[in-house]
Amino acid sequence: MSTHSSLRKRKLTGGKKRAYRSKKKYEAGGYPAETILGEPRRKSTRGMGGNGKIKVLSDKYASVTDPKTGKAEKTEITRVVKNGANVDYNRRGVITKGAEIETVLGLAKVTSRPGSDGVINAVLITKEKA
Secondary structure, three states: OOOOOOOOOEOOOOOEOOOOOOOOHHHOOOOOOOEEEOOOEEEEEEOHHHOEEEEEEEEOEEEEEOOOOOOEEEEEEEEEEEOOOOHHHHHHOOEOOOOEEEEOOEEEEEOOOHHHHOOOEEEEEEEOOO
16 A cells, blocks of 8 residues: 555664655545444445445444344444443444444444444344343
């Protein structure tokens, strides 16, 4: 991708490395979606080669799969229990891949990347006692 990755390091002689050019449009990064719990909001962005990417900004539903039966069901997310990706995300309740969410069916782990895939998919960890 970018050839700017080694610029933070120094040369063997101890001298500083200088950028030989500025970043191109495709080398520039974007802002993270930071998906939160709320009314469904999505944003479309243009990716490399003109490909589209849908970012989930906020959503209150997730497609939860039960590993025992293999059936997926669209359920409402009650709260974000834990996010091990970032301490700040954990405090703010940001949904990323690997985050644990509480749904109507029970506790589930997010398996999709809401900021890239445009959908929240999860796998059931523990079932709710009915």
